Amino acid sequence: MGGSSSTISNSATRINALQVQSSASGKPIAWIAGRNRISPNLIYYTDFESVAKTKKTKSGGKGGGGTTQENTTYKYYAALILAIGRGRLGAVHRIFRDKEVFSEKVVDGVTKSALSQVGFSFKRGVRNQDVWGFLETKHPDEAIAYSDTAYVYAPRYRLNDSAGVQNHTFEVDGPYQVPGLPDANPGEFLPGLLLDPLDGIGFDPSWIADLSSYRNYCLAENLLLSPVLDEQAPASEAIARWLQLTNSEIYWSAGKLKVVPYGDQVVTGNGVTWYPDTAPVAHLTDDDFLAEEGEPPVQLKIKSQADSYNEVSLEILDRAHEYNTDVVRGVDQAAIEQFGSRPMDTIKAYEVCDVAIGAHAAQLLVQRKLYIRNEYQFSLGWQHVLLEPMDLVTVTEPGLNLDRRLVRLISVEEDDEGKLAVVAEDALLGVGSAPNYPVQSKGGFKSNQNAEPGPVLPPIMFNPPECLLLGGDNQIWIAITGAGESWGGCEIWISADGDSYWMAESIYGGARMGRLTSPLPAGSDPDTASTLSVILAVPDELTAVTSAEADSGATLCWVDGELISYRDATLTGIGAYNLQYLRRGRLSSPLSSHPTGAPFVRLDDAVWKYSYTSDQVGKTVWVKFRSFNVFGRTLEDLADVAAFSVLLSPTRVAPEAAQNLQLVGAFETPYFTVTWAPGVRVDNHLVRVRNAATNAILREVSTTSTTFTYQRDDALVDGALVRSYRVEVIERNAAGSAPAANLVVANYAPPAVTGTASTVVGTMADVGCDHSPAADAAGYMFVYSLISDFDPTIAGTIGYQGVLPTGQITDLVAGSTYYLSAAAYDTWSSTRSQLNFSPAITFTT
Structure with missing residues (x-):
């Protein structure tokens, strides 16, 4: 259906x-x-x-x-x-x-x-x-x-x-930029705004005095701004803020707009030198002051210390951090320590886009707020009609202990009586200037989800030793990372022909990979003499561990084919380490020397693993790494990404040695059997039987079984029977052989018999002995000689040999004295040289 x-x-x-x-x-x-x-x-x-x-x-x-x-x-x-x-x-x-x-x-x-x-x-x-x-x-x-x-x-x-x-x-x-700089000169854009035919406030050019001094001051002090007016508001608010930020004041005089800086010291900067005018234009004494009878000629007002701010904060836009708001401060630390912090309300100064400019403007402002505290009020006659705000004069008034005190005029106005009412403040030379210290922009995070990730660094691709894989798996391992600060990971695209690609996976973050900075000689394991010096492609951390963790492979690394773990890690430079107490040739990997520049990969979860089937062995695949940024965006164009090739060729590793080689039962029979636990990655076993005394190889057998039996008949074929053998088991696979596991197997002859006796009848003697206690006793041998101290293992005549402990010796010579020794033999060997004979007895025919 x-x-x-x-x-x-x-x-x-x-x-x-x-x-x-x-x-x-x-x-x-x-x-x-x-x-x-x-x-x-x-x-x-x-x-x-x-x-x-x-x-x-x-x-x-x-x-x-x-x-x-x-x-x-x-x-x-x-x-x-x-x-x-x-x-x-x-x-x-x-x-x-x-x-x-x-x-x-x-x-x-x-x-x-x-x-x-x-x-x-x-x-x-x-x-x-x-x-x-x-x-x-x-x-x-x-x-x-x-x-x-x-x-x-x-x-x-x-x-x-x-x-x-x-x-x-x-x-x-916008317009008015200082050539070569991003910001504008307030001495340029202030009159520009007033005169702008589109957005200005209708000023006639003749109403504005020469502002060259103000322009030079702003340029020399680097008090440059970038204002944006995008809301309806009185122009006076913006202009007052600009003047406050540039340590200057604006006023009308003789029908013209004038701007005068508070600066009082020579300043050089941005290719310009500004010179202040600190010479007083008049010296005022009691002869100049007009006061009512009973009133002091000069009135003094002192601002309260509580109103003297010692901390000024500007909220600015930081161009270096995408115009996010930042707060810069101007402080007088000595005043803070003496009177405590007295901060002024934060000023929103969004025309400041450079933290250095903002910090300098705040410092100039805090000095005025803190140190200019005295205000003087007095009246003058019309002979001083040419005085105007921002002029410097001296004041002498014995009643206030003022002797040519330098002051700055703040306002000059005609009062109801036709006199000039003047307000002045202290002109403390040095307060109007401040050192222009370099200020570093805060290193905060700048979010740009469109940031370019940059390409990956050349990857390290290798066929891992099969000791790192599950049985039957075939894989290539790839260590990959990117050098760009916005690199967040990459898509991995694979091709079998280098033309058409398919996406295998996305990885996030990079592997700890790099190169050797000095040669690593072949050493022993553990290697306490050598130093593995590496530098990571992208600075990262390689941490030290305990000896037990190093011994267990917790810090396993791949170094050009050899697996090495380390205990000690010493930072020697940016991303550079010296690794010591090395466990070499881990998991049966080849222990060898490695030159400077050899690849290094710290084996952890950041290493990408690609599995392939056995029919792909020997083929080449191409891999592309398509980077994206830390936000997972701005993928590289796949067509522009470089391709890397790798040969799929499994790295075979020799097996581990056989374990627990032992004798099964006792060697008391005409054979012996051994067994063992196979090592890891074994294809077959080579069993060797050697003469333990001479080390001569008697027999070699290849087997897939983990049990081996050696028969007496085998021993006879291999040569004379011996009492002690050494058995070797060598684990093998296509990559090589493991070290041999050894076991000595011995079969000792029965102990010397007791009760040796003889009965003579003419030229014949009946001989006998006690039964041997040996479990594998197979027979008895009686040897006689006419020599008293003969060695029965090599001399004398075998008179009787049989399964019974009694027998008969014939063909003796009458009237002779004989010496007789007996021995038991086992099922393995009756070779007299291997037997234990009893002490000789005598008999006479």
Whole structure:
């Protein structure tokens, strides 16, 4: 009966229009100076498109049936315009899209900008800007040039899965940048903002005084900013903050806007030297002060120590860390230790994008807040009408013990009586300047899910010794890692022909692999004299262990075919170690010398293992390692990834020696049997029987059994019978032989008999002895001689030999005295030289 099939369809909900998330009517287009990160505003979209994609999977059934599953998803596209900023902007350096960061990179020798990688083009916002050709062609009624507005655009931009525009921000250059530097000079962009015909506040150029001193001061002190104005707010707020950050003050005088720095020392930086004007313009005494009767000519107000901040914090945007917020501090440690910490409220200074600039600005500000505490108020006549704010004068007032005290005018105003009401503060030379110490940006984590992983380092691929594999397995082992700091792992693709590849697995993290930095001589095991010096391809840790752990192979390493474990690990450099107390030739691997540069792999779970079948032995496979970053993204193009080849050739290892070789029962029969436990990886056994006394080989037998029997008949064929044999068992396989296991097997002759006696009848004697206690006694032998001290094992005449302990000797010579000795023999041998004879007795015929 044939099977039936069915289809299951699943489809995502189709969205029919772009989901607007980042477009706001009335939101100002950003004004920018220097380099900063800007959020765009969606100002136009059209040609929304949804594209269906159906993926089919089929599960089979018996008889031809089965189930087909169809999953339909949608991709969404639209033509977009995202406005970035007002006026003519410079280059777009980086694009931040959700958690991805795109920057200029070189691919195959071709430089690709961040814009091209994302799929955008860029209009810089010039006055006579061209209309986007796409709109002119497809939507002429909507074709607007958007003059003086910089924007990015794309005719078919991929939206997210919710049909919305991803969260984009752009690092872009605005005008007024200092040549060669990313930031702008406040002495340039401050008047630029006031005079800007688009976004300015209607200033006439004649209203602004010469700001060259302020420009030089900002440049020399490196107080450079990159402001972004993207919200509706009074311009005075931004200008006041810029002046605070640049240690300067602004004021009106004689119908002009003037800016004067508080700096009071010569400063050189960025190719410019700024000279302060610290000479007083007037010396004020009692003759100059106008005071009511009974009132002091100069009033002094001293700011409370509690209001004197000794710690100033600026919240800035750190360009080195993708414009994430950071806090830099200016402190006076001596004041903190004396009065405790008195922090000022944190100032949001998002126009500062360099921590060094922020730290210097904070230090200058904390010095003013802490040390400028005295305020002086007095009135002057119209003869001093030319004095203006920020002028330096001296004040002499005996009543306050002031003798030519240098002060700075803060305000000069005409009061109701026509006098000049003046407010001044101390001008303490040195407070207006601070050393410009180098400051390092914090080394925090920068998330860029679009970071390039970089390629893998050349892998170490090897056929592992079979002692590391389960029985019957064939594998290649691959140690792989990447050098890039964003490398997170790789996909492993395998090919049998070097042309078509299939994905085998994904691995995460790299192996501890490297090379020898000095030769390793062949040594003994354990090797306490040699040092295994290695350097890892990517710095990692090789930890020391105990002797017991080293002996058990807990730190097993593969060194160019030899398996070695170590106990001691000493760090000698970045990723470099000296390994000592080495266990060499582990698991029967060949113990040999290794040259400088030999491959080293620490064998752990990070080593990838690929199993193959026995019919693939001897063939070559090609492997590609397609890297991805730590977020599992930005996969390399498989076509651009280098291929590595490896020959599938199992590394055979000689077997281990036989264990527990022993005699079965007792050697008291006309044969002996031995048995043993086979060693690991044994194909067959070679059994050798040797004469224990001479070491001569008597017999060799190849067998697959773990039991061997040696018969008396075998011994007779192999030569004369001996009483002691050495048995050797040698385990063998295709890779070689194990060391021999040895066992000495001995069969001792029965002990000397007792009760030797004789009865003479003429020239015949009946002889006898007691029965031998030996369990394997097989007969008796009587030897006689006319010599009293003869050796019966080699001399004399055998008079009787038989199974009984009694017998008869004939053909004796009458009237002679004879000497008689008896011995028992066993089932193995009756050779007289091997017997134990009793002491001789005498008889006379």
